Amino acid sequence: MAATAHAPVFLDSLDDPIRGALALLSDDVAGENALLLLQDALSRYGSRLGPKTMHALARHAKSAALAAGAAVRAEQIRAIGMPAAQWYAAAMLESVGSFEAAAEALDAMDDVSWGEERALRLEALARNRLRAGQVARVGLPLRYAARAAQTRQTLVSLDRLLTQARQSADLPVKARRRIAVLGSGVLDFWAGLLRPALFGFDIGCEILTGEYDQYQQEILDPSSRLAKFRPEIVVLAVNWRSLGLLDETADPAKTVSNVINGMAGLWRTCQHRYRAAVIQMNFEIPEVDPFGRLSAASPGGRARVIQKLNLELWDAAQQLGIAVLDVEQLAAATGKRHWSDPGMWIAAKQYPTTDAVPLLTRNLAALVRAVCGLTSKCAVLDLDGTLWGGVIGEDGLDGIRLGGDAEGEAYTAFHQYLLGLRRRGIPLAVCSKNNEDDARSVFRRHPETVLKDDDFAVFLANWEPKPANLRNIAAMLNVGLDSLVFLDDNPVERNLVRQELPEVEVPELPDDPARYAEALHATYLFESLSLTDEDRRRADTYRDNVLRTELAAGSTNLDEYLVSLRMKVDLRPFDETNLPRIVQLINKTNQFSVTTRRTTASEVAAWMQDPACYTQFMRLRDRFGDSGVTGVMVAVRDGERLRIVNWLMSCRVLGRRIENLMLASLMRHARRAGAAAVIGEYLPTAKNGQTADLFDRFGFERIEEREDGGRLYRAAVPAEDEPVTWCDVTDTAAAG
């Protein structure tokens, strides 16, 4: 069709006028009229830009770039300035090999949205930087793109780009894992996409994908591919169809326990033979059922049996120390008719649908992140526009929107969600540009506020740049910057923090405060493996620690300060009640940890039974509160010697000489058990530098130094205990 010089009026009535204009151009990709029409359409409609439009524009730009004078034309289009024009120009520039200019155009492009569009822009940015040889600047856009991607197609492109980038650059990650994905149905169409999904959380991985319906053989056969692969994490992706449940089951209780026992056997093999962590998917309750809704009413109905099965799976998983991926919830969140497609199951054994892949891989990646001990630890909040509508410094207590009307209630609803986070152990902090008195007045005096002044562990309202305040918050809570999640409604502040502190997680927030909680939830940054009493107390502990720091600032020496804390320390052998917390502590402590050996619940249970094993956990209370179980030590008798296998403490209780007490208990035990010496071991990791000279400080002698930085130490058992003057200690861990 011949192109008209200017975009015709009917384009106005189309949902997607830019794609309409591209259809009008059809074959004429580079003619003068085509260019005029395109420029007109881009400047008139170029502020809206959906993923389909972006694909169509990029494809068109690619053909247009084949004509002479493409580079000049690209610059003309780029000058229009609208996001769609920048995008089109970047695609042309890429096609003619001007990767640097393309990257600049993409970098300058306004971030039009925070979903798939954002992913496409960042993917193109990473790709052009890679082609331009700017390898050091590829990792960040790639990571954010992986987090934003909403389609399988984009994850596939990101996976490809990731592989290419790895060939020319070392993309640093916080952890690496070998992950086996086993189960029923064809898994290949999504399992590999865990790579980009995990990279989005800064985790590298090697993936082994199981054969169709072979998961039992693969796990049980000691000479299988799986055994050679030596998985560190096994994902069991078994879907409801392979359970073979009848529409109505005669003996539902037995059916459920058979399934659980079968699964538990596989978990134990994974835990014992491979020392692997296990992630088990639970089961979707299918919508289509011959019994209709009564499937949940009849005692043996499939829907009811699966509900029971899912509940018992949670219990069994907690007991045996594995993690459950809540597929039933993901299916419901997606909409079950979009989660699975009967045609694709019948024709290709594909489950779930292609559209479900991003949600599935992102949730699984978040669980892997939790298994790696990388769960985020603190929510840092901006105030104006984030916790209420308006500006407190200008609008005053009566002027801000908080409660009262719909906008205000959206903010109080977000307060409720944050308060819930705090109750499950995520401390809250404030980082806001405000006068402190103005800011605090809301939490002290506003009648509608849900969050109160003392719900915050740290409160920094001042006029310093936010990155500086975030550094302070991390230091005051004694956590890494990478443990912080920063929430701010202002995109300029978000980008500033991302640039200055790429370690800090900065989720995109939508315009509508009613959707803040949903947006924060969908980052899955606070996904953790279990909840213990210590978790529930933790937000208080962090706040109390800041108070302790203030007390310390007023004391003239450490002894005086420690005495003033009035600490009570309990050292006890491992017991059933505290087992989940002990396992959790062993598997997530990174900083004060001499060996950082991770273990499973069953191994810890085995230590408890073993008379050659010395186990100790430490519980700490002081005048500010109860820190709970925050230290663990395990040692094994080896002839005349006691060898320390694990020794770790939560970073919340450091700097209070508790380590002296823990070691003193071990020495007491050694003496009473007749051991001649204690052997210590240090294995360096990226994070445990603070324990590098721990044994040296306690006067241990170095007896072996390895090339990897690992060291063995030895110390004689002292004839008597040193007196403890700065706190009350009860020790039942040492043999009586």
Next chain:
Amino acid sequence: MTPTDQRLQAVFREFFDDDSLQLRDGMTFSDIEGWDSLAHMNLINALEAEFGLKFSVRELMRMKSVGTIRQVLTAKASSHV
């Protein structure tokens, strides 16, 4: 080339990462590097995404070459839009 053919070719080029790919009706799995049974299902998914439609089991069974894919798509496009 009809607009449908153009889009089809674009999907193949992007999917197999080969900008010089020229589709012919006679092409089957053995004619394009990387076109195996697993890639085929992913290709089908990419086609469904591009054209905004779902193939029936009957259609899936037919779609084993460029020619049959084109036939199914053309028939579907004319009944669809």
